[in-house]
Amino acid sequence: MSNEKSPFIVEGKLADNERLKRESNNLRGTIEQDLKDDLTGGFTADNFQLIRFHGMYQQDDRDIRAERGKQKLEPLHNVMLRARLPGGVMTPEQWLVIDKFAEEHTMYGSIRLTTRQTFQFHGVLKPHIKLMHQTLNKTGIDSIATAGDVNRNVLCTSNPIQSQLHAEAYEWAKKISEHLLPKTRAYAEIWLDGEKVETTEKPVEPILGDNYLPRKFKTTVVIPPQNDVDLHANDLNFVAIAEDGKLVGFNVLVGGGLAMTHGDKSTYPRKATDFGFIPLENTLDVAAAVVTTQRDWGNRVNRKNAKTKYTLERVGADNFKAEVEKRAGVSFAESRPYEFTTRGDSFGWVEGIDGNYHLTLFIENGRILDFPGRPLKTGCAEIAKIHKGDFRLTANQNLIIAGVPADQKAAIEKIARDHKLIEDDTSNQKLDSMACVSLPTCPLAMAEAERYLPEAVGRMEGLLASHGVADDSIIFRITGCPNGCGRAMLAEIGLVGKGPGKYNLHLGGNREGTRIPKMYQENISEDEIFSELDTLIGRWAKERESGEAFGDFVIRAGVIAPVVDSARDFYE
Template sequence: MMSSRSFSRPSGLGLGGGGGGARAVGARSARVVCVATPSKPPASTAPRRSKVEEIKENSDFLRHPLMEELKSTEPFINEPAMQLMKFHGSYMQDHREKRAFGQGKFYQFMMRTRQPAGKVSNQLYLTMDDLANEYGNGTLRLTTRQTYQLHGVLKQDLKTVFSTVIKNMGSTLGACGDVNRNVCGPPAPYTNRPEYAHCEKLCHDLADLLAPQAGSYYDVWLDGEKFMSLERENPEVTKARADNSHGTNYVGSPEPIYGSLFLPRKFKIACTVPGDNSVDIFTNDIAIVCMHDDAGEVYGYNIYVGGGMGRSHRNNATFPRVATALGFVPKEDIFYAVKAIVCTQRDYGRRDDRKQARLKYLINDWGIDKFRAVTEQYYGKKFKTMEEEPAWEWLDYLGWGEQEPNGLLYWGINVENGRLRGGLKKALRQVIEDFNLTVRLTANQSIILCDIQPKDKAAIEAVLSDLGGYREEDVDPIVSGSMACPAMPLCGLAIGEAERGLPDVNLRLRAMLNKVGAGDAAPIVRMTGCPNGCARPYMAEIGFVCDGPNTYQIWLGGNREQTRLAEVYAERVKISELEASLEPLFFVYQSKRLGPEEGFGDFCNRLGFPVLQAYAKAYTESPIAEAAAEAAPAAAVSGKLPRVMVDADAFAALKELASRRGVTLTQAASDAIVAASKQK
């Protein structure tokens, strides 16, 4: 591919001029020169593109051959239609555990909704619950991007399911595919915090700004009838989308921002208020922080770019990345600034290698200064210096809280790995329906019941406890802070377990922490069935990334605030060897942490992996375990460990003393030796 990242377009869809913008030349074989690239003679051959790029370009804006394939009697759709289906919010899947001998794959579809900031109306919640029972596998899944996933839909039911969602004020448009995905925002249900209300509205506006416009969604699922939403698009969004003063738009195209090729890969945006990192803000292509004054009035935005989790095993050219500071923009410019960033990625992102097509790789290749300079040409202004922000904090919004002082309440309910099923699903349905509640989905796969009258609190708790078996005090903080992707048996990329495997892993982690006396600790744990990172394991304090059947990479060193990447600590660890890998580290953590406030990820990052590995090597179940562990840092240099032997009776007495005093064996032994030396 040419260094200019240029690509061909269909005839008649040239980019508009003006303001030094991009220039298109002539007919079907024309080449486009992007704004930051000097004009060059056309190359003799067109740039190499991936197969998906050709499918998009020849689809009549996501219509064909999807419309034809949906009418066939086969239980599946072909490859081109499958690629287009993603833009409409669905993946075709094969249930590996339901394959019948000699009958091939068991095809079904997963549908994903679009829920900006995770907000769900009462009507839509009840609709999704009904669809799960009638057309899905009986469960609902809450995703790590604040949306629903409905699994197990058969091909013949797709049109019914999609049209039902649309007619009940929901949408799946752009939930998947090479477009902007669901825009995340804090699930905070506060009615008296204007900065949170502004952030929520911004999520909806950006979702509208970057939604596909060509109408294929309604052609496919509603036979061309565009269902009218009760919510009118913000006129400022409409104005910003149409603006072509800096050559951003495809003139005369039904897709003024995306054109016929859309984006090189998926694109993710999250918005929040300063200090609230409930959405893993730095893992997004664009991260927006709504800067506000003491009264909560937003006056502008800090913007970060280039975050992303996806990678491939044994391919060092792929990697997770946290977003980099780009600059500050005033309140009135946010739509234009976001559009400029998207257009820069559209025109310069890789289209020959999908593994290198995310924005993070463009920024890694160029550096932030060049990326800023190019984006400013699409924006038409300079980005200003970032505003100062407070420290970040991870908020889960679980438990009871006030939406407003002395007013309505909310209740955040943990949903383990986001899978709503059985008694809890029935109980939530009952209280949401009976008490007319609205809902917010969190980026940590949980759910918040909103608009609760104080007088109804006890009744709602009783239903959840009696019918759902849910009691807030019974949820281990490790569980409520953990996440896993669906993985086996449905995800086509999964090479091992995640959602079904993490509950047992969490129990084993808790047992190890209790064993070494660190029962107060609750590290952030995440597990994925492949390296694509959908549950964001690379930001966790402990991340498990499947690398084969029952085999995982262990990533350590992320922090609770979700501002620092973890690193690979151990490769290809069998799940049966979990205790051997982590118990020594938990033991040293309990012995050496800087008090209860130091998280496990911060501890690992402070000591560094060479020291941790030396401690782990020294750790045994023998009476000399702690003395050996104490000497591990020196041993990492010298390669030798001092040994102190004690007889069995002395060791038993030492254990009893340590237990009675509530200290480690090392501390008990040290205290006893010091006390004895003072007596002399």
């Protein structure tokens, strides 16, 4: 952290995570020693938290936790790994390596595509953890800084049509990711048997600082008119501005975030603030300046108020912006005009401007596994064996088979259809619905999300059909807790888990992802939710204006008030 004392630094007893990071020897801790301890399947003391900086969360199967307790056994500890994959782009060869590891060395055998535009392995037992990292490394993938108090996987709009613009934006996503990565060699030393290098150089972490960031930090590169990365869910966003199809710079938006804490009104979702336009050559300096300002000014006393969004609210967006300009040595110009018209993925085939074709496959919940009658995992592997382009993971948990020449389309489509990766009867509502992982693996889960989504979507489809709008859809998302992984706080209808079978019902987001929904009913059952939605969807079907989306209707009709300023009116 900067030695210069700022009036914007929060004074008080530091959160224990600050001690943990300070004493971690730049994220090494005693992880290596823990790996050799076969008396437990988990990681102990500080290492439980430190492995997050290496891209892993310790979990256990909560479905069998109680039964193992009765047998005097510890929980079935395992880790979830989240890969670092800027922009979500990988090769078919990498996919096959991932597919094989999931099959042979995870408890569930699946690949999970995430809302962070990457993949996760779930259920990796301790003896296989090091092999996992080394297997990924050999194919050019790592999991550095995909969790913990650092800048995490950098998202980039998956635009397969504007090929040249996407290529430029994607390169910037990779550059930003590399620029903001931790510089410690802890990852290489522990997981890749890297040589231990003793150094007296300071600081080890010139951008992140040796105590790293006060809280997690998320960054995106967005290509209008598609907001598929939900920019307002992120701390730092670079909105691509193009002239004649060529990238010339970015509008920079800072301070978005969706997480909150039940019962704590000092926490709330917040949209990002527009700072203005910068030319391309200032991109990395501005990224570093935003991160270092949050590093130095962020709240290290109360982790619930440590995210960038709260720093902007506390110090003032203008003060934060001025500090970024000072540190980067730039002045933001007035933002260039842009518009979002969609944020979902375009399913099926589209032709890019380069003449190649791109097939977007809907993956319910992002879960790639061979289900009964739907061998999705095998199908993806079969495509990877013949595909010569790349795979793109979307921030909506779907998969794009990108860069397909015309003469290969038929073969790839046949594989996809044979393995139920394409199903013509998939409803628009299903395509516009999403959930986080939640139970049984997430330790924070309060209610079901991924496992409940198919049933919930079925009920939504039934309501739409009963009111004569079966071909329409509503942006519908479920999260098992208030931490925001399923991005329910940017949905037209968002369910936030409160307890087993109970959710807070939020209404009033919009289809473009630029408005936060407000709580309509608190802690209600699934049946109560759908009873309310039956009435509201019925009204929407009868009373809406031409082309009016559900989220816009409930606000215009006075069902719910719009969230204009989250810090002031989210809970009113």
